[in-house]
Amino acid sequence: MLNPKAGPIALSVLALLFSGLATRYGPVIKDYVRQHENHSRLVAHWRKLIPERRDALLNDAAAPTAGNPNGDVPLVLFLDYNCPRCRAEDRTIQQALKHDPMLKVVYKHCPGKRPGSKFAALAALASSKQGKYEAFHHALMAARGQLSQFDILTIARHVGLDVEQLKRDMEDRAIENVLERNCALAKELYINVTPALVLGGEVISGVLEIHTLERFIAKEREEAKRRAGSPTSAF
Template sequence: MKRFLATTILALGVAAPAVAFDVNAMSDDERAAFRAEIRAYLLDNPEVIMEAVEVLEQRNSAAEAANDFNLVSQYGDSIFEDGYSWVGGNPDGDVTLVEFVDYRCGYCRKAHDDVAELVNSDGNIRLIVKEFPILGEDSLLSSRYAIAVKQKHGDDAYKLAHDTLITFRGGVTDASLTSISESLGFDAVELLAHMNSDEVTDEIRKTRALAQALSITGTPTFVMQDQLLRGYLPLPQMAALVDEKRTR
């Protein structure tokens, strides 16, 4: 009897099938006895609660994955073909990896070398970087500078600036950006002026709008083909996901 009652309640609370069962139809004494039986069973078998929680978490994860899949499908053009984000790796690669990055994000910095190794060792990954500054003024200035470099000097120059900024540890100021410009052979006056242009602002605005539509609130966030990957993933896990995409 105890197992039946507990199973019934767990089914109602976790699986929520269409069951003709109305506790309110019981008398007060019947309801009290029913609840006592359930409580006693759960105290004797607490592992049942953990099993139910695990099932619920699995269902929530599946629902989130399905929602992310739909979001990527809906906004695919903006994610993969926006016409302004930097594209590296193999432009004709059979797997596309998109990264939303903030230069002041510790996990973005940790992911940087892993992503570079993955792309270089694989040789068939198309990499897209989206500037998504969310961690304050230094983040915003860094992204403005990187975008200005790309707009003024092209993709190769952007890659140099991107790699420099992701490892830069000092404060981001006009002086430090001037020093970076000089070290990379760029005209600092031109870039500092262009950083605040409408063209740069518009690119940041469009990426932020896309992130909001995709419910992206942190960095790094990746999109790999049809899947959103929220947060840092170690290199072996990223490589395994690439292999998985290719076998579908």
């Protein structure tokens, strides 16, 4: 029996399945329904796992942050410096930080297989030891094209990093461990592409326009107020 509370799209799909068009469009419709069901299961997984992994997402002392350390809305960004979409997403996030004094951003470096990606992530994390992460991060994000090791070290020199010290710091096993933790966490959350944002109890993939991101932040802020004091709070 059809649920009277079912959405109009779901009802339309069911009606089409039982119509004469089902033979022609059945495979497409079934694929849509399967994707919808998979997404619903994924959302349920996130809403359970994200609160459980709160400390790993927000409180890893080795993870660089931006914005208000005590902000009421934490946003976690999984990124790769050689990912053009990550650069676009970072520009959106920088706009949001300018407009929202209560936003906190946590950077989770999880490099993909592009040449130079892991080297860039290690260099960025190592730059924190010289107090230059923010400047280096912005310079790497402002670069164009795929970054080689030479490009990355050239940018490091331009922002005032001691490159020889940086290379020594990059060999610290603790920095490699940060990347491993980040990528393991991404795998748990079924994040397999960058950029990906963890905001509230959801994972948002792809590049957002500033107004869209601000709507997500406003929604999470309101939901956080309603969850205040509740043990089921996502963050």
